[in-house]
Amino acid sequence: MHTVPQFCMHPRPLLFYRRTSASIAALKMLSSSTTCSTNPNPNCTFHPTMNKPNSEIPSKPPKIQPLKESANTLFNSHSLAISKCFSSNAHSVTVCGSLEECPLVVVSFYKFADFPDHADLRKPLKELCERLRVSGGIILAPEGINGSICGTRDSVEEVLTFIQKDDRLKGLRRIESPVSPEEEAIHHGHMSSSPLAAGEDAPFRWDHVRVKLKKEIVTLGMPSVSPIEKVGEYVSPKEWNELISDPDTVVIDVRNDYETRIGKFKRAVDPCTTAFRKFPSWVDEQFKLNESENQINPNSPSETTAEQEEETEKKMPRVAMYCTGGIRCEKASSFLLSKGFKEVYHLQGGILKYLEEVPRAESLWEGECFVFDKRVSVEHGLVQGTYKLCYGCKEPVSDADMEAPEWEYGVTCPYCYSSKSEEEKERARARQKQFERWGIIGGPDKGRKPIKTVEGEKRSVEQGRADV
Secondary structure (H helix, E strand, C coil): CCCCCCCCCCCCCCCCCCCCHHHHHHHHHHHCCCCCCCCCCCCCCCCCCCCCCCCCCCCCCCCCCCCCCCHHHHHHCCCCCCCCEEEECCCCEEEECCCCCCCEEEEEEEEECCCCCCHHHHHHHHHHHHHHCCEEEEEEECCEEEEEEEEEHHHHHHHHHHHCCCHHHCCCEEEECCCCHHHHHHHHHHHHHCCCCCCCCCCCCCCCEEEEECCCCCCCCCCCCCCCCCCCEEECHHHHHHHHHCCCEEEEECCCHHHHCCEEECCCECCCCCCHHHHHHHHHHHCCHHHHHHCCCCCCCCCCCHHHHHHHHHHCCEEEEECCCCHHHHHHHHHHHHCCCCCEEEECCHHHHHHHHCCHHHCCEEECEECCCCCCEECHHHCECCCEEECCCCEEECCCHHHCCCCECCCECCCCHHHCCHHHHHHHHHHHHHHHHHCCCCCCCCCCCCCCCHHHHHHHHHHHHHHC
């Protein structure tokens, strides 16, 4: 039986939103008519995702009857029950009359591939997302693609189909999570009523997508480690319990400490890493791999004795790894195989797939799972968790954490208070005041030329007189 000592505990971004010209066009079109234009896909069947309700919600949202209010009523109401869904492109706008017809979906996806010309995809992919009004973030790198996007079902599927036109990117690994009707209404309600933004509760900044070029789609800092060449053995969520219940299996959580702090599998070892790139050094130190290499007979550097081989095998037990969605485990398993480990397994689809498929009564998961979006954490069935986010350090905080004297909304929490200088705290307070006043950091004119108004010109004249 192999045992590994347990370890630690340690000390993500507030998205701001602006209404864009595309959404304004959609609003104008909606206000001129109470009827919906023809939906190119009238079925628009769906498996939506993401956001932040205050109470536990069912994994499959109940049906919502078509709304009867007029379009003008929609603009004047903040009610979550009366909201609209917009889907537009450069040539046309599709407006759905109810959430049931055109709900949102969030899809996270990735694919490791030999992709040296990845930069060529950035511009057309970004333009397509903007035309279809798909929001989110996508990373392109020589080793493949990784992203999470939000939009209507048809729009998201069109983007994924476009990506997979490249044979190297076919077979994207993808994960979807359910979204409640309340979350849909929050998103669309902000779209139709907020003067500046889609709102703090939206899963992504509406009408905005980032397509970034990076060296890696998940940063390990070891170019020689390639999941394209070799990777561990996938284990389905239904088979996972049996594997990690075996006392000869060492279960390793590949996530960072702020993630493991709020939940992990029974018997799992927590490396307490603050970044994924620190995982290799933890493995070397934990399993004493460098010592094994130094103990090899110097007189026969290319050979080892039977005793040395046996000792090395003891230091390389059967390993079962898991992470949020599976992508980090691909690299981590490839790394362990390159170090000589023989039996390396990882949870297919990650924790999210496990929580979706395995009933709570049969689960070996303890706590909640941190996610990199507005939900902050999820529980079984991928329903909204109880944690919130400290926007000072982007770490999850509990209700108890928010009762601590170190907690200041938008500024600090018990995990970052002592590490922040007074100057940093004051800057955070200033940012928070800007957001509370304008709904966006930097005010309503952030990133564009200020709009001249009669009131603004009057203030400028009065300021000029004061200067004289």
